[in-house]
Amino acid sequence: MSTPDGRGASSLEGALEGQVAVVTGASRGIGLAAAAALRDRGAQVVVTSRSAERAKEAADQLGPGVAGFGAHATDEDAARACVDFTLETYGRLDVLVNNAGTNPAYGPVVDQDHARFAKTMDVNLWAPILWTSLAVKAWMGEHGGSVVNTASIGGLSVARDVGIYHVSKAALIHLTRQLALELGPKVRVNAIAPGIVRTRLAEALWQEHEDQVAAATPLGRIGEPRDIGEAVAFLAGAGARWITGETLVIDGGQLLGAGPL
Template sequence: MNLDLSGKTAIVTGASRGIGLAVARQLADSGAHVVLTARKAQDAEAAAATIGERAAGFGAHATDEAAATACVAFAIERFGSLDVLVNNAGTNPALGPLAEMDHGRFAKTIDVNVWAPVLWTGLAWRAWMREHGGAVVNNASLGGIVTAPDFGVYHASKAALMHITRHAAVELAPRVRVNAVAPGVVRTRLAEALWKEQEDEIVARFPLGRVGEPDDVARAVTFLASDAAAWITGETLVVDGGFVLGTASVEAVATAGEGAR
């Protein structure tokens, strides 16, 4: 498979830590130049410095259209193209029952998780990809497929992002491919509430026996951004260690395997 991204330039939003930083590092390791964004320029620049000369940081809140426009222009001017866009920035201030949700938290979640990917994709399309082609990868979530108490707004935003991925794949074809990843429980700061105090209990529900790491998602994103996925568009790749398969524990899977021998 051709995972070589040499000569290409990527923007990764929300890349100062966690999955975003892992994605940026993996893209750079595959040969790409990468622009990392964060709300604060110093955070983006510090993260880029950990990657090296193939990376640059840029301060841009995901929903700030002026900053996003400036970032797209910066990437093209600095590295000469914009071939890959990873819409990674996300938030979840709306934790709680739907019946008790307020408009402020609802609107912030939708703005960052749904509007921002639409905004950045449009900017990348108009500035470079419409003429030259490219690949867009949206960071959705397993929450866009499943349900859980208190996560209704966040899950709805990620389900919307998955559907927007499909629409954009049709609208931007054939020059641009648009796909998404749907991570399960990954060891990040945003997801700490899901695993930190109950890791043993959570791990028991993973057929693959562990919580995800940012690099697990980064490798999937790199695949979708590369020519190895040249005939894939409009898809959402679930990256969850088998969690969505149900209630099977690692022990149950192992026992079934022993019985089949």
């Protein structure tokens, strides 16, 4: 199998054979790459998007064993319907990737209004709680499973103009630890903290000055979605079976002090 960027499947192909995953916000970027990495390891995958059409397009791009489902991350009825669809279609739900995210609150924190704050927190923090609750109560609580939350190195640092987003990701990192405590030993809960990655959501951080960002990154480039997808698949699989409550930083070294964040 090939991933969306055209590369071949990992040597870990088959590591998730027989398992079923749901990836929210997976029509492009990190979510799509995570779904591809899970698929490459043998999992059957349900990808979601706010638009049922975009979810289907992503599933078609990923190929056999992947289904698309239209579900806004904060819509409880749609989320429940997606979990029900997964169980009815595949009979189980082993992996949940809470990837959907948003950042409408750009600028100084004191200049933000409640609507933008609430939207950021609803999508970036409440949605992972909602989907995890549904997955645990429907399957994982009895049978076990793994949850991976998409945080950000912004949750471990501060920067101008993205403060509300960073606060939401810092809260998600703490939520990851809390859920790991509450849901063990049946369910493992971990997070990833990507640095600057070539995605539409992060365009403002790299599009006009990619060379400068790359030069300030110890590993010499910005991230690609596949870099993050591979880490998600690792945390979801048996290789991480004794890891829970952790946040894996994947930033090419940007947090070491030389980066622009």
